[in-house]
Amino acid sequence: MTSAPPSTAMMADAIVIGGGLHGCSTALHLARRGLSVRVLEKDHVGRHASGVNAGGVRRLGRDLAEVPLSVASAQMWHDIENLVDDDCGFVASSQIKLAASMDDLEQLGARAGQVRALGFEHEEIIDRQTLLDLLPAVSPDCVGGMIVRGDGSANPYRTVQAFRRKGENLGVVFHQESGVQKITRKGGIWQVQTGAGTFQAQNLVNCAGAWGGRVAAMLGDSAPVQARAPMLMITARMAPFIDCVVGAHGRPLSFKQFANGTVLIGGGYEGRAEADTNLTHLDYAGLAASAATATRFFPIMKTARVVRSWAGIEGFMPDNIPVIGPGRAAGVFHGFGFSAHGFQLGPIGGKILSDLVIDGQTDLPIDAFSIDRFRGP
Amino acid sequence: MAAARIAAQHGADTLVLDEQPGPGGQIYRAIETPANRQRPELGKSYAQGFDLAQGLRESGARYVAQASVWQVSADRQVGYCVEGAAHLVSGRQIILAGGAQERPMPVPGWTLPGVMTAGAAQIMLKDSGLSIRDAVFVGTGPLLYLIVHQYLSAGIPVKAVIDLTPAGNYIRAIPHLPGALHAASRLFDGWRWQRQIARCRDTEYVRGVSDIRICGDTDVTAIEYLKGGKWGRIDCQNILLHQGVVPNLNMPVAAGCDTVWNDGQACWNIAVDDWFRSSVAGIYVAGDGAGIGGSIAAENQGAIAAIGALERLGRINPQTRERLVQPFRKTLRREMAARPFLETLFRPPENTRIPQDDSTIVCRCEEITAGDIRELVRMGHTRPNQIKSYSRCGMGPCQGRFCGLTLTEMLADLTKTPVAEVGYYRLRAPVKPLSLAELAGLDQTGEGPE
Numbered sequence: 103m104t105s106a107p108p109s110t111a112m113m114a115d116a117i118v119i120g121g122g123l124h125g126c127s128t129a130l131h132l133a134r135r136g137l138s139v140r141v142l143e144k145d146h147v148g149r150h151a152s153g154v155n156a157g158g159v160r161r162l163g164r165d166l167a168e169v170p171l172s173v174a175s176a177q178m179w180h181d182i183e184n185l186v187d188d189d190c191g192f193v194a195s196s197q198i199k200l201a202a203s204m205d206d207l208e209q210l211g212a213r214a215g216q217v218r219a220l221g222f223e224h225e226e227i228i229d230r231q232t233l234l235d236l237l238p239a240v241s242p243d244c245v246g247g248m249i250v251r252g253d254g255s256a257n258p259y260r261t262v263q264a265f266r267r268k269g270e271n272l273g274v275v276f277h278q279e280s281g282v283q284k285i286t287r288k289g290g291i292w293q294v295q296t297g298a299g300t301f302q303a304q305n306l307v308n309c310a311g312a313w314g315g316r317v318a319a320m321l322g323d324s325a326p327v328q329a330r331a332p333m334l335m336i337t338a339r340m341a342p343f344i345d346c347v348v349g350a351h352g353r354p355l356s357f358k359q360f361a362n363g364t365v366l367i368g369g370g371y372e373g374r375a376e377a378d379t380n381l382t383h384l385d386y387a388g389l390a391a392s393a394a395t396a397t398r399f400f401p402i403m404k405t406a407r408v409v410r411s412w413a414g415i416e417g418f419m420p421d422n423i424p425v426i427g428p429g430r431a432a433g434v435f436h437g438f439g440f441s442a443h444g445f446q447l448g449p450i451g452g453k454i455l456s457d458l459v460i461d462g463q464t465d466l467p468i469d470a471f472s473i474d475r476f477r478g479p
Numbered sequence: 480m481a482a483a484r485i486a487a488q489h490g491a492d493t494l495v496l497d498e499q500p501g502p503g504g505q506i507y508r509a510i511e512t513p514a515n516r517q518r519p520e521l522g523k524s525y526a527q528g529f530d531l532a533q534g535l536r537e538s539g540a541r542y543v544a545q546a547s548v549w550q551v552s553a554d555r556q557v558g559y560c561v562e563g564a565a566h567l568v569s570g571r572q573i574i575l576a577g578g579a580q581e582r583p584m585p586v587p588g589w590t591l592p593g594v595m596t597a598g599a600a601q602i603m604l605k606d607s608g609l610s611i612r613d614a615v616f617v618g619t620g621p622l623l624y625l626i627v628h629q630y631l632s633a634g635i636p637v638k639a640v641i642d643l644t645p646a647g648n649y650i651r652a653i654p655h656l657p658g659a660l661h662a663a664s665r666l667f668d669g670w671r672w673q674r675q676i677a678r679c680r681d682t683e684y685v686r687g688v689s690d691i692r693i694c695g696d697t698d699v700t701a702i703e704y705l706k707g708g709k710w711g712r713i714d715c716q717n718i719l720l721h722q723g724v725v726p727n728l729n730m731p732v733a734a735g736c737d738t739v740w741n742d743g744q745a746c747w748n749i750a751v752d753d754w755f756r757s758s759v760a761g762i763y764v765a766g767d768g769a770g771i772g773g774s775i776a777a778e779n780q781g782a783i784a785a786i787g788a789l790e791r792l793g794r795i796n797p798q799t800r801e802r803l804v805q806p807f808r809k810t811l812r813r814e815m816a817a818r819p820f821l822e823t824l825f826r827p828p829e830n831t832r833i834p835q836d837d838s839t840i841v842c843r844c845e846e847i848t849a850g851d852i853r854e855l856v857r858m859g860h861t862r863p864n865q866i867k868s869y870s871r872c873g874m875g876p877c878q879g880r881f882c883g884l885t886l887t888e889m890l891a892d893l894t895k896t897p898v899a900e901v902g903y904y905r906l907r908a909p910v911k912p913l914s915l916a917e918l919a920g921l922d923q924t925g926e927g928p929e
Contacts, residue, residue: 146865337915397915407915409912411907
């Protein structure tokens, strides 16, 4: 592990605040282009949402503003081993969204049309028979769905660690247990004070996730990030019965079986997050509702044994799309608030931020993600 | 049993959720089975549990058997399953008396079919009178000798006993002997059990053993032991391991109770005050589940916790509380005075707590070896939760019960960090598996089963 001892003047070209996937990815992309980078992480790398999420690698059903980014990121996922020397457990098993009624299916059809109108063809509507062929265990009352072939899932903790390791190989220095206390600017250089010393850099990238709003405030920007705690649960091993990652239109469901046979159930039911203490509390009524949704769509799950449930702290924006882009002050860039769907965007998110730092621009459309959208009138 | 009886006697609306089919816990398991009271080999102290069970039955506490508690939350909601239905109930004061589990014993071959814990063998003996003939008992600690004694007294042949108590422990324990003298009769019992083993002509008693390994490809075929610098071998099909008991942490830790490392016992305890209150308001942890003290201590701790809870509930005033608690405190003090002697004498050797061989399995659910852990530490993962996230160590159905302690001690050893700093797994509900259908049908009325 690269972990520098504290000293008084630790200088870098760029400091990334937050050792989640987007922070690690940003650091990696900056280092690839020759910058010296330090990552400041208040806990340990991948401790929060990045390490404990459901691992969905999904273009399916994205907010329209995110579609171009997500498509670009998907290309990087399919070549992930070249980027980080690790396959990250990525399996392109397809993602499916179920339609429980003809109404659902019609809405999905309209949605796929909107995406096609933007010039993207990845979302495909399938009928009941195709669905049953793909998912023999699905409740037979489902009438069809939407599929994105080539989407899938990866192992989140392993992914973050792979990005970190590759970054370290390229010279990135990670400082864990180094929460940011204060940020000032002296002679055009940012001074970032942490419990482990003060760090200096010309560029600051805020990838602090649920804590991104606090860091933004230290930099003179404002963003109403809410720390929330999506819950997940996992069952004991079962005989393999499903390959795809499955969601349901209009209902909180995210469902997949791992190669080891365990089944992960999530989809949006939330516990309670305490951003100050890192604690999350589970909500049992929510878990019961989540169990009911899973058994409703997959009756085979009724006898499955739940062995573990948990929640991670994730930053949500009021409009459920992230903040990506420059801040008000010179040399400040933000990438946080991915609202529980930032995992797939990790590879491209870091690329965009590194391009912004170095070139001052990016090829991808990011206007919708500007932090200015939260500025008062 | 002790806590519920006192709580109910003083008018508190008391609910007892017991995982077992009847009162008794582990020590007094199946105590209400009439046949067990006629079995002298289970011993005099076992029979004492009958009064406790009767006290509970007559107290007016509502007793629910075979209730699998799958969660206790910091806001004092308790989730449990009975006969396939899940219920949620909240309590103003909650006393967790989850007891102890056997300390994992990660020696080469410990996961082979044919290897069990001595405690499991005792459960079979108490529950159903089943025994394992010609087994080799291996390890250290009073319970090991007790179970061998119970076996031999019942006429069940024991092939061998391999005693891993380090010779140095006897010398280190001597200064603690005075505190243990009040318990002379029980020390004498222990000595009597050992003598019985030594005198049994058909049982080989091997003492002064410094290392062991279990042999076999698919099943146990033999055990090898290192004594006086030479390896010996005993062919056998069944091995019963035991190296003491440690608190069963999962429920209190998942509830958010703070832990504290107990170096004397080489295990985690739950941090509790004089009234056995944990760090979570309204949640008490009494008995071996907080720290190992044995059955008499557990009974008195349960009583003290209940008396404290009664005062909190306004059922008794502080003066009554102090008056009621005195005799229990006195017995508990005497009982705990014997612990340093026992803990020192029966402290298991380091090499059977921290696996030395890279191929030895640490996490049996996910088949993570000691070599895997060492590699992860080299990669920079030095805390239990990092290892867990990366390797799935501790993520299986047992939720770390069989690997948590081993992993903590290994990480402390490898990184030269105090165990207290290394910490333990973050644990989560369900602490006992429940089915998705049970969870989906969760009864949140608080009324519980009919």
